[in-house]
Amino acid sequence: MVRRRRRRAVGWLLVAVGAVAVIAAFGTGGAGATWQAKSYPRAQTLITSGTQWGNIAGMNPYVGNNAAGMIGLVNETLLRYDPLHNTYISWLAKSTKWSGPKQYTVVVRSGVKWSDGKAFTGSDVAFNVNLARFNTSRWNNLYQNLKLPIQVKGNSVIFNFKGTPNYVQWQNMIWNMPMISPVQGKTIKTAQDLTTYNPHNPIGTGPYKLDTSGYDVTTRVVWAKRDHWWASDQGVSPAPAPKYIIDLVNTSNTNSLAAVLAGVEDLNNNYLPGVNKLVDSGKVQTFFPRAPYMLSANTAWLEPNTTRVPLNDPVFRKALAMSININQIVTDDYQNLVLKASPTGLLPTWNKYVNSKAVKAYGFKYDPAAAKSMLLKAGYKTDSSGMIENKDGSKIDLAISVPQGWSDWEAARDMIIASAKQAGIRLHSVVQAYNTWQSDRNTGNFDLVIDNAYQISDSPWTYWNGIFHLPVISTGTGQTFANYERYSNRTAWNLTQQLDTTSPSDTTTIKSLNTSLQTILMKDVPMIPLWYNGIWAQMTSKYWTNWPAAVGARQYIPCMWNGYLQMTGIDTITHIKSTRQAAGG
């Protein structure tokens, strides 16, 4: 009897456990999504990952952590930019031009429709640019220079400027500003609204729309192909083959590696250490079939705090640069997944601006013996162990920090410490969580950090702006976006501003300014370029083929990161083919 009661109790326990599991598991409501059991055919679905770190915040292109792919797949831009060929691609705008020294004209393409069926017009362009009137818009400073109202004449939108336009920043805005639907955007009435705007189902002009039933903020965003897309209807672009695009939320690089190996993901944009071995064994493919495997996304710099002794001395900074064995970092740390940076720090896509004579005259290379000799000639002393001391005999022991857990940078940091020691420069590592590291960097509470704050763009100006920007803000939040090394060079900053306000047709001046700026960089070394971080992209061919490659016609960027679809990321998607289709099945 007792045994029977006990068995019954165990049985109820198991039922209760099972019920909890089932009910809890089914309680995955998602973001108010409607439940339906429709699944997504794997062969028609492109699965990507590597962009979304943490839960999806929503559908606001103005705020970070919005759904991956939104800009590009749903909300498009007036132009796109191809960094590999340095060309602008007319997109929602049929044409754009500087129609005068202080006038810019956009001609909107006809026949473009929003996903709610309304036509995309010049008024929509004006509406979106007018959103920059709010001081929470990243383009607010450009809006301040506009004469209002913005003129709209049919499909032409004419922007007149009060003063000299910021040509570079303006052009950058044209291919980065997402066009949001005025029907939804009309709710944005204050600066605060711009940051809290979050349409449930965004209306866009792009080839995809949000599949609300599949959307789960903790796990994935599902984009469903629209029946009609202006670009394929007008023959501007092939229609994308994937019926669905699912982007998965990232948790860690390790999980991503497992997902790639298990065939869950077709395109992965995480940094996967050792992925070169997978490429060599044919399990995945990358843009380049061998080293460097990846395109370059940004420069990793060693950023010295130039307000601190002896980092305030250009000779010391140059010696430090010469003491770093960057080749070792590239081969041993990254296994040739990255490229060594040019002494100018400029990305390979900006090679046309690199002045080889200046590099020969002022560039640096790894030579610890020469570095030490340079320091001794400049008046630095050595202590009893042969390590370099300040000119006044005080000890030099500089801290170098990277965000904790960024294992590749941690390894690079350790290599820098070891190689600097060869030149007699004593460095030690400081371990910091990312937020602390960032706060210290912004407020100038550091000696040396490795940083990669400035990204690939259509002009080296974004780099010079980052390196030379003035004034240096010493109080409050400190430096929030540029010149973390606190380098004060009025000449360099003036040249940078001049570059921004030089007409794009004046290529001679642009080249000359870039030469001057890179010369200052190489002479004074306010930042030490190390390597180019990759546009991490590995693809599998189980379901999709025809991926971008270095050789051939498909030289596109296989990347879903923010800012990349409006480059040539969207071309990656419109050119891949289903393996069944490719095999003639």
Next chain:
Amino acid sequence: MLRYLLRKLLIYSLTFVVAVTIDWSIPHLMPGNPVLALMSRIQIQNPQVAQHVYASYMRSFNLDLPLWKQYYYFWVSLVHGDLGTSIMQFPTPVSSIILHAIPYTLGLLIPATLLSWYVGNKLGALAARRKVLDNTLLPFGYILTATPYMWIAILMSFLFAVTWQVLPVGYAYDPTAGRGWSLTFGYDLFRHWLLPFLSLFLVACGGWAIGMRNLIIYELEADYAHYLESLGAPRKLVRKYAFRNALLPQITGLALALGAVIAGALVTEIVFSYPGLGYQIYRAITNEDYFVIQGIFLFIIVGVLIANFVVDIVYMIVDPRTRIGMQEGGQA
């Protein structure tokens, strides 16, 4: 009994206030500025714009107010059931983040905790009964309980998901699954749930087994056990009483484990990309998302306090010594 319960409630209320105050203050003591981290995701190229955006976000989160005011508004919001807005996932409410994650956490940890407790105690009791079992089960139990959750999770993922590909590599369901009330989706959920569940179950089971085995051996050496044996009681009866006494600390342990279940299994969820509370806590801490940290830890505090209260009640029911003690206390 009523006085006992009221006293307990008062103690728990005071504990709640102190714990929530600590919960509120800890994120503010962390170095770094989460708003700057949020801003780094927006490619701002102009310092004036950066300052405006910064000021706007600071106002949105009340971080521009003095600390005492922030503490006051925290309690006012709490009373109204408002846990605030996430900084890193702005403008998502914290309650929404927690509600999305809780089903996964409960669905994973409650079965893992309960079943590992039941099976572990059974195995521990068996091991205490026979030397042969003791010599085989005990070392296995030690190995399991000493195994880090993360290691066993990665091992299982590598074997079952990557190498043999018999189970999914992670997430709560297949990326291409349509979510709905269907057997197909239920089965898909189950397959994705299995590896995280097993990795938690195995490690916890070892711990319970060892605990029960040691407790039973201790009880079998107690005076009352020897006395029963001297009276000629069958070994089975003695073991039964020993088991009942040994179960008491295990019930306490279970209640506390269930109370903390809200915290989620952080490393397991990270390894399997399982979107529970543990993963949310991890993201919140690394990004200094003050309000998500506060919200989730608040849940943990409430869960642990409720668990403690339940243990007090259960002890009253299960342990006659507690009941007698209360009655004598009442009569005195």
